Structure formats: structure tokens, C-alpha cells
Amino acid sequence: MYPASPRLGRAHLGASTFFASAHPSESCGSNGLPLTPNSIRIYGQARALQLINHPHLCSYVDIHRGKHERIMVIQEYYLLNLRVAAQKYPEMRSPQGLARLAHQVVQGLVYLNNFGTVACTLSPENILIDPRGQAKLYNYGLYYMTEAGTSVSFPLGTVQYTAPEVLLMQAGSQEGGGGVTGATVTGNPVWDVWSLGMVLAEILLGCTFFSGCKDMEELVGEVLSLALSPNPLQHLAQSHNACHSLEGLPGELKDFVSLCLTVGPSERPVPRSLLSHRLLQPFILSASLVPVHPHFPVVDPSLCLIDFAHFKAKFSMMENSGPTLTDYPLHAETEASLEFPKDSTKPRLKRDQLSERSMREVYHLWQLAGGNVEQELKKQKLIKIKPSILTLPSVMVVEGEVFGGDISHSQQLEATTIVLPLHTLRSRLAHIPPEKYYPLITQGESGTDELETSQLPLVIRERDVEYQLHRLLSFQRLLQAYPHKGDSILKEARKDTPPFYRALVWAALLNVDGAVAHTYQQIDKETPTPTDRQIEVDIPRCHQYDELLSSPQGHAKFTRVLKAWVVSHPHLVYWQGLDSLCAPFLYLNFNNEALAYSCLSRFIEKYLHKFFLRDNSAIIQEYLAKFSHMIAFHDPHLFNHLDNIGFIPELYAIPWFLTMYTHVFPLQKIFLLWDTLLLGEASLPLCVGVALLRQLKDRLLQFGFNECILLFSDMPDIDMERVVRESVQVFCSTPRSVTFRQHERPRPDPSQASPAHNAAQAGQQDLVMDGVSLPELKREKCPRVCGADLLELLAHKRSHSGRAKVLVVDVRSPEEFARGTLADAINMPADTSLGPDGTLLMGPQMEVLSSYRGKIIAVIGSRNGWDQVVKFAEAILVQEFPRVCTLHKGVEVFRASGALMVPS
Amino acid sequence: MVGSTRSDECVCEVTLGVEPQSITVRVPVAVPANICPVELAHRLILHHNIPIYLHNELSEKLQAFLQNRTEEYHRQQDQRALQGLREGRTSVSDAAAAWAAKYSQVLTGLAILEAVSGAAWPETITCCCSVEGYIMRVVVQLGYIPQPYLSKKQEAEGCENELLATMYHSLVHSPTVVPLLGLEHSFASTMSSLVAQREHALREISERQTQEMSSTVSKVGVHLTDDDVNNLAARHLEDSQLLEVQWDSTISVLRENQKREFKTFVEESFAGREVTTPVTPKDFIKGDTESVLVESSEPSQEESFTIHLGAQMKQMHNLRLLSADALQLCKYLTLDLSDIPPQRIQTSMSLYSHNLNGLVLLVDDRINTYTGIKRDFGRVCRKSTELHFPDLEDQLEVVRNTVPQVVQWRRDHPPPQYDCDEDAPPPPPVPQHLKAGDFYITRHSNLADVHVMFHMVVDDTLHTTDINSRHPVILGLRNVLKVACLGDITTLTIPLLLTNSMSEEMTMSWCQKRAELVYKCIKGFMMEMSSWGGAEMKNMQFLVPKGISEELFQHLASMLPNIFRVSNPLVVKSS
Numbered sequence A: 001m002y003p004a005s006p007r008l009g010r011a012h013l014g015a016s017t018f019f020a021s022a023h024p025s026e027s028c029g030s031n032g033l034p035l036t037p038n039s040i041r042i043y044g045q046a047r048a049l050q051l052i053n054h055p056h057l058c059s060y061v062d063i064h065r066g067k068h069e070r071i072m073v074i075q076e077y078y079l080l081n082l083r084v085a086a087q088k089y090p091e092m093r094s095p096q097g098l099a100r101l102a103h104q105v106v107q108g109l110v111y112l113n114n115f116g117t118v119a120c121t122l123s124p125e126n127i128l129i130d131p132r133g134q135a136k137l138y139n140y141g142l143y144y145m146t147e148a149g150t151s152v153s154f155p156l157g158t159v160q161y162t163a164p165e166v167l168l169m170q171a172g173s174q175e176g177g178g179g180v181t182g183a184t185v186t187g188n189p190v191w192d193v194w195s196l197g198m199v200l201a202e203i204l205l206g207c208t209f210f211s212g213c214k215d216m217e218e219l220v221g222e223v224l225s226l227a228l229s230p231n232p233l234q235h236l237a238q239s240h241n242a243c244h245s246l247e248g249l250p251g252e253l254k255d256f257v258s259l260c261l262t263v264g265p266s267e268r269p270v271p272r273s274l275l276s277h278r279l280l281q282p283f284i285l286s287a288s289l290v291p292v293h294p295h296f297p298v299v300d301p302s303l304c305l306i307d308f309a310h311f312k313a314k315f316s317m318m319e320n321s322g323p324t325l326t327d328y329p330l331h332a333e334t335e336a337s338l339e340f341p342k343d344s345t346k347p348r349l350k351r352d353q354l355s356e357r358s359m360r361e362v363y364h365l366w367q368l369a370g371g372n373v374e375q376e377l378k379k380q381k382l383i384k385i386k387p388s389i390l391t392l393p394s395v396m397v398v399e400g401e402v403f404g405g406d407i408s409h410s411q412q413l414e415a416t417t418i419v420l421p422l423h424t425l426r427s428r429l430a431h432i433p434p435e436k437y438y439p440l441i442t443q444g445e446s447g448t449d450e451l452e453t454s455q456l457p458l459v460i461r462e463r464d465v466e467y468q469l470h471r472l473l474s475f476q477r478l479l480q481a482y483p484h485k486g487d488s489i490l491k492e493a494r495k496d497t498p499p500f501y502r503a504l505v506w507a508a509l510l511n512v513d514g515a516v517a518h519t520y521q522q523i524d525k526e527t528p529t530p531t532d533r534q535i536e537v538d539i540p541r542c543h544q545y546d547e548l549l550s551s552p553q554g555h556a557k558f559t560r561v562l563k564a565w566v567v568s569h570p571h572l573v574y575w576q577g578l579d580s581l582c583a584p585f586l587y588l589n590f591n592n593e594a595l596a597y598s599c600l601s602r603f604i605e606k607y608l609h610k611f612f613l614r615d616n617s618a619i620i621q622e623y624l625a626k627f628s629h630m631i632a633f634h635d636p637h638l639f640n641h642l643d644n645i646g647f648i649p650e651l652y653a654i655p656w657f658l659t660m661y662t663h664v665f666p667l668q669k670i671f672l673l674w675d676t677l678l679l680g681e682a683s684l685p686l687c688v689g690v691a692l693l694r695q696l697k698d699r700l701l702q703f704g705f706n707e708c709i710l711l712f713s714d715m716p717d718i719d720m721e722r723v724v725r726e727s728v729q730v731f732c733s734t735p736r737s738v739t740f741r742q743h744e745r746p747r748p749d750p751s752q753a754s755p756a757h758n759a760a761q762a763g764q765q766d767l768v769m770d771g772v773s774l775p776e777l778k779r780e781k782c783p784r785v786c787g788a789d790l791l792e793l794l795a796h797k798r799s800h801s802g803r804a805k806v807l808v809v810d811v812r813s814p815e816e817f818a819r820g821t822l823a824d825a826i827n828m829p830a831d832t833s834l835g836p837d838g839t840l841l842m843g844p845q846m847e848v849l850s851s852y853r854g855k856i857i858a859v860i861g862s863r864n865g866w867d868q869v870v871k872f873a874e875a876i877l878v879q880e881f882p883r884v885c886t887l888h889k890g891v892e893v894f895r896a897s898g899a900l901m902v903p904s
Numbered sequence B: 001m002v003g004s005t006r007s008d009e010c011v012c013e014v015t016l017g018v019e020p021q022s023i024t025v026r027v028p029v030a031v032p033a034n035i036c037p038v039e040l041a042h043r044l045i046l047h048h049n050i051p052i053y054l055h056n057e058l059s060e061k062l063q064a065f066l067q068n069r070t071e072e073y074h075r076q077q078d079q080r081a082l083q084g085l086r087e088g089r090t091s092v093s094d095a096a097a098a099w100a101a102k103y104s105q106v107l108t109g110l111a112i113l114e115a116v117s118g119a120a121w122p123e124t125i126t127c128c129c130s131v132e133g134y135i136m137r138v139v140v141q142l143g144y145i146p147q148p149y150l151s152k153k154q155e156a157e158g159c160e161n162e163l164l165a166t167m168y169h170s171l172v173h174s175p176t177v178v179p180l181l182g183l184e185h186s187f188a189s190t191m192s193s194l195v196a197q198r199e200h201a202l203r204e205i206s207e208r209q210t211q212e213m214s215s216t217v218s219k220v221g222v223h224l225t226d227d228d229v230n231n232l233a234a235r236h237l238e239d240s241q242l243l244e245v246q247w248d249s250t251i252s253v254l255r256e257n258q259k260r261e262f263k264t265f266v267e268e269s270f271a272g273r274e275v276t277t278p279v280t281p282k283d284f285i286k287g288d289t290e291s292v293l294v295e296s297s298e299p300s301q302e303e304s305f306t307i308h309l310g311a312q313m314k315q316m317h318n319l320r321l322l323s324a325d326a327l328q329l330c331k332y333l334t335l336d337l338s339d340i341p342p343q344r345i346q347t348s349m350s351l352y353s354h355n356l357n358g359l360v361l362l363v364d365d366r367i368n369t370y371t372g373i374k375r376d377f378g379r380v381c382r383k384s385t386e387l388h389f390p391d392l393e394d395q396l397e398v399v400r401n402t403v404p405q406v407v408q409w410r411r412d413h414p415p416p417q418y419d420c421d422e423d424a425p426p427p428p429p430v431p432q433h434l435k436a437g438d439f440y441i442t443r444h445s446n447l448a449d450v451h452v453m454f455h456m457v458v459d460d461t462l463h464t465t466d467i468n469s470r471h472p473v474i475l476g477l478r479n480v481l482k483v484a485c486l487g488d489i490t491t492l493t494i495p496l497l498l499t500n501s502m503s504e505e506m507t508m509s510w511c512q513k514r515a516e517l518v519y520k521c522i523k524g525f526m527m528e529m530s531s532w533g534g535a536e537m538k539n540m541q542f543l544v545p546k547g548i549s550e551e552l553f554q555h556l557a558s559m560l561p562n563i564f565r566v567s568n569p570l571v572v573k574s575s
Helices: A038-051 A082-088 A095-115 A164-172 A190-205 A216-228 A232-239 A243-247 A251-260 A301-320 A334-339 A359-368 A373-379 A423-429 A458-463 A465-480 A486-495 A499-509 A516-522 A532-541 A552-568 A578-588 A593-607 A617-634 A636-645 A654-658 A667-677 A684-695 A697-702 A705-713 A720-732 A762-767 A774-779 A787-799 A814-819 A846-851 A866-878 B037-048 B052-086 B092-107 B121-142 B152-172 B177-219 B226-270 B342-349 B372-382 B392-412 B472-486 B508-529 B550-563
Strands: A012-019 A060-065 A070-077 A127-129 A135-137 A806-810 A856-860 A884-887 B008-016 B023-031 B301-309 B315-323 B356-363 B439-443 B452-457 B489-495 B539-544
Touching (some): A012 A359, A012 A373, A038 A552, A060 A359, A082 A127, A082 A190, A164 A190, A164 A216, A190 A243, A190 B052, A216 A232, A216 B052, A232 A243, A232 A251, A359 A465, A423 A465, A465 A486, A465 A499, A486 A499, A499 A578, A499 A593, A499 A667, A532 A578, A552 A578, A552 A593, A578 A593, A617 A654, A617 A684, A617 A884, A636 A697, A636 A705, A636 A866, A667 A684, A667 A720, A684 A697, A684 A720, A697 A705, A762 A787, A787 A806, A856 A866, A866 A884, B008 B052, B023 B052, B177 B226, B177 B342, B301 B508, B301 B550, B356 B372, B439 B472, B472 B508, B508 B539, B508 B550, B539 B550
Parallel strands (some): A856 A884, B315 B539, B356 B452
Antiparallel strands (some): A060 A070, A127 A135, B008 B023, B301 B315
């Protein structure tokens, strides 16, 4: 499925670390902005490496950025590398074994070339051997993630195995600052072929090359002298006294190695053409050599052809992988004994279920179980931090130059990799029976129901290993069955969304479907458009605290997704704020622009319908008027205060709704908010707004106009979980017609919309809500409710014997009232119960009214006396009666339905 | 690597379909480039009216073309490099030297320490060897051999410091903290009382001498001549110098003893051996402990705020405005022998941590401890032995030795001249000393609340009213924040008015204007700081001189929330 991460199997999770080079102080880019730190460049660039999925390449699991430009990389790792393996296992040294090895390495290289990069770090240490004897390239992504080595200060690769032309070119090159954005990082694939030749030759000749060299200069000199000899292989053999071992070699192998060691880069074959060499003919490909792009939903018609080749290769090779190597080096840890029982003749009863999970999943769980790479690296002494007080400089001049001290951290590449211990995680999960790993989704089993954790708050659930494991297991299955299982995903997501699968769950909630990648490919994202300038200005200001979104890769992807949206929606335009709206989707789908684009389009369609029209004032005005009604409906106290000081939603709420809060909150809070927002209807954002205001109520009530403006210009810290909870409450206690908007996207199927609408027969058109003109909307302070909703509320009262949810106040004259009104309505004629200045006078019915404080109070009147209705509603609003609403289109709407009766 | 960032333009020409309905597509592409051929094909089809069924063919052909051209491009480049070698344009030794230089550059940072656990002091030398061994190991792994870079002595010293640091840091976070700090504290008391005695003795002698002198002078012409006065003056000078030297040597003996004992104590207790707290040399102390001055270090007025900075992602900072003498923060409240002051525990525990305290002191461009606030600071430092770092004088000596380097750097890097203003005066000559906005840093373990002292060089322009955000001292403050960020200094105190004391011309409006400038600049720098990738500034303290009026203080305090937007006071709800 989509996050293409192979299962853990017998791999370890290895962590290594290095420093990105620091920019010279006070340097600026061509645009005058400070340069992006190199660690951020690397971080953004390295993301794409997670897409690599090939049996002969170690997967990149994750990458972290530490303080002071530190980069930490987590990769698939094995304890055996080629140098050790060749010494230990004779079958590795045999011509047959070497040919197999060469074939596997070349496959890895071809895959890398197709991915668009080269390894440039090939050496016996970077070819790992897994327990089945398969070769796996390690650390091959350095060249790619450091943009050809420009963002680190150390040279890449090991000198002995580096091709002479690389040595020559690097010697002449200057330290690059990496200023160019989107620079290509292709290298010449034949560099790796030379390295492979050197690695093979070393094993064949059975010696370590250039071990006699005393220093760097001599070593480089030796390698370069190879470039001047006509036959480097012969030259190597002679200089290392190994001519005899060269003699006895099979011709094919010798030919292959010499071919790899061709001096001229133009004559040396690329890995692709090496595959057809005679030596490699007997072997079958292990897997498809073409990288498969991430896809979701799983069934993507455009991918069928590629996958076919993939599956063919898979069936032929992967299943019959050879027997395990004996005496494979083990990590000194309990997990080793778990994997390899001493008595291996007996069938293993307990299979390690964790190794069946994907590496990224295991790593995620490991982190939840308290794992922290930086701590681990410190513990295993790979990070040694000098106390900072000992590194301070002695003088710093005003120009920014530093003298003395070694505050710039050591810049070497630490070649060691440590293994992340998984035993804590294993023991945490040990008690989970194997069958739990395979939940049956068709029977609605979710695995978490019986867990105590499922009752605890979300923060705890999100950090609980066991709970998350169950969530991952069931969501993985459900997502694989999307779109078929779309409903179950919705049902499960109501409980919570596991952060690990958030990107896909959101896509499922937004009903993303079809040939997503294909559609995206067809959009022209290159041709300049008039909005480019604005996009270019906005992106460097959008959620830049996040390292992913502030990286050059992030900016490039931002531009592409935004341009794609603008181009593919010709009737809509780019409004500032679209960038913020795009941010969460891009962050989650960083490696899958197409999905980010699809989600964005779907989201806008559903929640921000027509918001991005060139003239969107009518839509926004309507939205804000509705928001104002919502405040009045749910919190009259606050409404009256804000109304008095003239602090209207226009002044603060436009960015809230136009960006669905993405402009005002950091990403982590948006995730929390949107997890719920996406479950609900297009009106839920209004409820969120009310919940937000309520949380700030205490402050707002004390503040005058200026302080309120200040408060919202810099949004204070908000308890998002509470907002989410309360907005759902607000949503549930609001009749649907209150949030009705004329410009909302028409509901797909009215018959499903609500039971009230089911009743809406042709003759009862009046009972449903319809558009109200904007001036009217803005004039009224209380929302309108439609007849159908009112009837439903009344019916609710009748069916349950308890207290009524609604009080109907009829403000017509007593005569009209007597002629027919709704059941249980009270009559408070506007003429007599309102004073000349519009205040509420004490009357006989006041007591009834007061006893209904907190319930919905529906003010009804005749269509002709509409002003009275509004006036009355506002009068009780001033009295801080919550949930006051007026009946849309007056009592007359009930005539046809027969709901009117003569009051007793 | 070279060449990969440059690219060549070339024209791609592909023919699609079969005769007679073939189409030729000609499109310029840059090689190497990361164009997706599939998208390019879609674009061509969209804009050039090519039938959609040709898409697959077009994208395949484009892909093949791009691949060939990219490989061709690299081939040519590599070939050129190799050709150079063959034809002798580049020599093997040149290239080798360039590589070696590149690696050695990298290795300068290679100061790797073996795990120090269990290593005791006498093993320093072996430890150094093992450090070298480690470098060798790393180097062997990487496949190259290092150039000796650090001199043996430097290396040994750095190693020693770090060892002591590691041991001390682990001790101070263990139960040994009590005897350890007790030791430090008793050392400090001893030293300060000795210093006080010295002052006392010197004061006494000078008083006596003045008396003697005045009585002698009054008798001149009666029984005595001018010569007698001269002789007396000479004798007085001799006496006082002798006394001073005596005291100084006593003090330095004590200091050396304390340093040695401290080291031994740390090593021994780190090795797990029980150490009897060494006997403090009481012989030096002759009663008179009353002269140990206990000064009130409570700032007279202070106010704290909590702010959140940042557009979406909020970062919390504490701000504090306090009115106190800068050096008050350095002095311990009490030197009572019986109990260890809490600040000492706090300061010692964080000494080698990643939460350091810094203080900005405004000084002139002469690096010494002879006058003004520098002298006072020197006195505070001398009150107790600096057990971890070189003495203040030695640290200043290092700074003085760095100054020629700075001057040289300034000569090599003149400020950029812009062509547009031809008439601009020639740049002023490079001064031979530090100039305003530069600062030097000293490290301390014996001050109350400060680990790192930033000595910011200032000049008289600070007294004027019209300084702006481009003033060198303001830029210097930004650099201080930068060092703080890189050096894990998370509490920083800066003088808000950029002055050590109040004077006549500092009127209310002057102070207001200055405070506004500094507040705003610091706010900007703090927001900038979050992108520097270092430590967060947790506590920012603004210091105003002690003698400030309450009214002015209140005024400055009220400016702070406005500028830093403390618009969200904490509201405590009763429910």
C-alpha cells in the first residue's frame, strides 16, 4: 500500500548521525532572505528517499533534525557487511557468490538510477548482507540528500573505492553553499560501477587495497595512478602481489570486473547495461527496477502495467530466497534469542509478529514506547557533546566574526551506525495474541473496544503503544479496502485518527477516489500564470516554523500543488490563505503531491464552496452573518458585549473561515481540529468558531474594542481538545436550519440529508429553509429556524415525556393567536409586551418564559408582522436568553401541514 | 560534486506516430534537469494540440532522450577531467594535495573523547593517547590518515578540561553534591575573608602612613628637613609595596592550594573513594570575619512577564525587568560558613549543562581590570578562587592576544564599498583595538548567578539620544544572542538603557526612547533566533541601574507588555 515501507523482517533499525555544514555568518540568499539552514535542506530532500523500496536497498525509515544542525538518519540495518562476510563465509568469496552479489548490487544501482540519483558511497562497508545472504546497499542516499555533497563539509564516499574522475573533479571544486533551489542532483551512474569493480576486485584478489598508504595524499595518488594505467585490474594485481589469484579466475568474472574498472567514463558501461552482461545472465531479477510512485486509493488503474512486472519478479524470486547464513552475527540482546531459537530443528511456535510489520510502523511504535533516537545515540556514545561553556568563543566582532573557541561543531562524518534496541517495545507488546495482528474488518472487529485505554483522553490514547498498535492494525486493513470500506473508516475515525495514518484517513474522509496521480500529472504546473508572484510571496510566510515546509523542497512542492489547484479550477482564483489551507495536506502527503492536491480540492469543495470565487464577498458576508447568529444563539452574554463595543466578526473571523483555522494555529493543533472537522458537515467550522470564542469569553468580556483587536491579531494559546469537544456539543444543539447557508454546496442527496427533509413534500416547500437576502441577514441578530425543524423539535418533545426542548412564543395579537397556533405555544403579543423603546415589559407570561431559559425559544409571528418578531426576539436576546430563534417565513408555513391548532 | 548544479540547454527532437501521419516535436530542455517526462509530455499535448493517444509514446521517447543526454553530459564532463590528467594539465600530486586539504579541514573538528567513565586524573595522559587511538580508528574506518592538527599541549589541556567537566557534572548531580559544594563554599569563604583582610591591612597601613606623613610634614622646618619627608615617603612606599606583595603571595598560595585540593577532591570522589574534606588552612584567618561584607543582592524593584512569540507556533519566554547593579547578580548574598547559598547549588549544577546564564557588561575598549566597572568586576572575581576556568586575568590575557588577530581580520575584510556613492569618505583606518559593538567573553564558576560574561565594548555615542537599530552596540546585542543560541545560554541579562549608571542627561524621555529601541530590537532578535536552530532563550532579563526612580521603573515596566504584546494575562477561574 501507499507508504511503501517493507516489513521489518530480520532487519535492525540503525541510526547514524552527521552535521550539516553551517552557512558563513550573516550570508543571505539572492532574494535577500537569510539562507535556509543546510540541515533543513537535507531534511526536506531526504524525505523522498523514503519512497525507495527495493530488496537490495536498505530502506530509509525516518530522519530527524537535532539542535545545532545535526541530522539523524534511521535506516534498515544489518550487522554483517560485505567486508566481514567475505572473510567469514567462503561462499561469499566464490566466483558464483560474487556473481550473485554483483547482480544484486547492480539491480540496486539501476533502481537508484531510475529513481534519479547515484550512490557515490559504494564500499564494502556500505554493502550489508542480510541473514539470507542478500546484498543490501546502505547509506546510498547521502549523495541525494546532501544535494551532491553541497550541504555538508565532508567529502562523500571512501577514497579507495571512488572513481578517479570524481576525485579529480572534487579536488577542483569549491565548497558549495547550496544556494540554488531545486538544483538537480543527478550524478554519473558509472561512478558507482567503478566502485563496484573495486569492491569486487578486492575480494577476488583477497587483499585490502592501498593499505600501505600513510596519508591521504598518497592514497589519492594511488587511485589516480590507476586512471593512468591501461589495465587497472592488472595494475592492482601487480601492485598487491596477487597476480596468481587473478590467473585462476573464470573468464566471465574477470571480464566483468575489468569492464567495471574501465578508466574512461565514456567507455565504462552504466549499471543498466551491465545487467545484460554474460556473468549476470543466469540470475533472475529480484524485483521491479522501476520505482513505484505512492498511490492511494490502492487500486489505481494507471499503475496496473507497472505492477504486473513487479509481481512477476516478486513471484519468481522473493519466495525462494535461500537458506539463512549460519552463525549470522546477532545483536547482543534478548530479541536475538527470540528470533533464533537455539533449537532450530523444532518448528518455531512463537513467530515474532512485530517483524511482520512494516519498518516505519515499528519505528513509530518504538518511539511511542519511549524510544528517542537522540537519547539512544547519546547512550551509545555516538553523540558526544562537549559542555557548551567550554566551546564559547573568546571574541566576537560586530561584523559577526568569531575568534577562539570551537562553537562550530565538528563536521566529520561518523561512519558508525548504532542499532536501536527493540526489546522494550517487544516486551510491551509480548502479551498480545497473534490473532490480534490480523483483525477481521468485515465483522466490524476493531480490537480496541475492550482496551481500558479507549476510554481515556485523546492525548493518552495517541501516546499509548498498545492502543496505537491496534489502531494501526485495523486502519491498515480498512485503508487497504478503501473505497469499499469507506463507511467503516468514517466510523472508526469518529473514535480517533491514528497519527501514523492520518494522511490516508483524511483522504478517505474526503472521499478521494479515482486516478489521483494520473489526474495530477495531467495538470500543467510549469507554465507561468499571473498568480505566480503572489504564491511566491506567500509561501515563505506559511508555517515556516516547520522544517519540512520551510525546506526548499517544501517550497517547490507548495508551488506545484498551489499552481495545480489554480490552473485546474479556472472559475476560482487564488486568495491569500489558500497557502495555509494547503499546508496540512502537503505536510501529511509530502511524498505524494497528487494526493495532497486531491485532498485540497475535495476539502475546498466541501467546506469552502465558492469561497475562492473572484468576487466572494457575498459568500463571506453570509458566512459571517451566520457566525454572528450562532454567537447570539449560543452565547447571548458574549454577543451583547461584542455587539456593544462594535467588535463584529468581519474584524477577526475572515481568516478563520477562509483558511479553516490553518492560518491561526500551528500544524499540530490543526491536525487535532481537522480530525473532527473532517468528520462533520460544512457547518461545523461555525461551531468551532463559537467554541473558540467561548474559550476566550472571560477575557473578551473584560476587553474593550482595542484589546479585542490585539487579542485576535495574535491568537493566544488555545486548548484545542476542549474546542473540539465543545464545538461538537454546539453542533449537536443547533437546529440544522440555523446554519443554513444559501451558498453552501448543495447536499448531494436531499433525501438523506435529514429526516426533516424527508417530510418535505412538494406541498410543504415552505417548511424548509431557503435563502434570505444578505441585508436582511445582517440586520437580524437572531437566527431563523425553518418550520420543519421546529416541528421536529416539538415532535421530539411529544415522544419523550420529559421537559420540552423548545418553547414557542407567539407574538401575534391574542385574536390571531386564538385562531390557531402551534401546540403548547405561549402568547406574548409584541404590541403589549414590548415597551416603546423596545424593552421587554413584565407580563403574565414572563414567568413561563424565564423557566425556559436555556431551552430553545422560537419566536413565531405572522409573515406580515415580521418586524415585530425580530424586535421581540432581540428584546429577549438583550435579556440574555440563549438559543433564541425566529420562525422563517412566519406561522403561515404551517397552514398546509395542519400543525396549527386552537390553543386550549 | 561539481557540474551537477550547472546544466546545458539542448533541443530535444522526437518523432511520433507512423508515416504518413508522424509528428515531430521539438522542445528545448535543460540537461541535467529533474523534469518529469510524463508531465512534460502532458504539457506538450495540452499546449500543442497533439492527439492524446500519442502521450505514452511521447513520454517514453522524452524519457529516453533525457536519460541519454544526461548520461552524455556527465560522460563529457568526466572525460574532460580525466583528459586533463592524461595530458598533464592537472597533476596527480595537485589533486591529491587538494583532497588531503579537504579532509584535514574536516578533521580540525575531530576532537573526540573516549568515554571518560572511570578514568581518574593521573590517567590523563593515557586518556589522551586513547583519544588519538580513537581518531586513528575513525580514520581507518573512513580510509584516510589525519594530519596532526592540534598541538599536543592544547589537546591535553582541552582533554583535561573536559574530563574535569564530565566528572564534576556527574558529581554535582549525585549525593556527593553536598560535600562538593561545601568544599567550594568553604574555599570561597576562606578566600574572601583573606581578601578582606588584605584590604583591611592595606587600608590600615595607608591610614597610618598618612598620619605619619602629615605629622612629619607639619614638623618640616622645625626639626625635620625636606629630605626626611622624602625618605619617609620612600619608606612608606616600600612598606606598603612589601605588604601588598606579602598579601598577594599569601593569596596566590591559597589559590593554588585550593585549586589543587579541589581537583584532587573531584578526581578522588569520582573514582568512588571516600574523601575527607580537606582541612581548610585556617591559619590564614585571624578572626575579623565581620569584615566580610554582606551586601543585599535583592534587586530593589523587579517585574516579570511571560510572553509568547511567533506567528502560529508560539514559543514561550519569560521576561524580567529589574533594577539592580549589574555586579549584584555576580555576588553571593551571604558568605556565612554554615550553609551553602541556594544560588551556588543552582549555578554549579548548571555549569556544564545546556542551560547557562549570561550577563552583558558594558566596558570600554581597554581589556583590563583597572578602572570603573571593570575594576569592581575584577574584585568580585578575586573574592573567591576560580576553580574551573583560568583566572580572570589569564582569560583577559587570551583576549588581549586575540586582538591582533581581530585587527588583521578587519584589514582583510573591509566593509563593502558601494559604487553608487563615489564621494563617500574613505573608510576610517582600522583601529588597533576592539571597537564598539565587539565583545569578549569570560567564563566563570565562582559568580552567583552568572556563568558567562559578555564584555560589550561601548563608546560615548551611546549617551546621545539619536541611536538607531543599526548602532554597533545593538548589532553587538544581536551577536550576543547568536552566541547565546549556539552556546546554550538560556538566561541572559542585558542592560536595558545600555548604560551602567544613570547620569544627568538621561531624562525621562531619553530613557523611554532608549528602552523602546532596545525592547523592539531584542524582540526582533528573539523572533529571528527561533530559526537559528540553537537553544531557546528561556529567560530574558532587562537590567536598569539601581538608582532609578520608581516612577521611571513603572513606566519602563508598562512599556514592556505593550511592545512584547503580553495581551493575554493568565485568567484564573474560580470554577
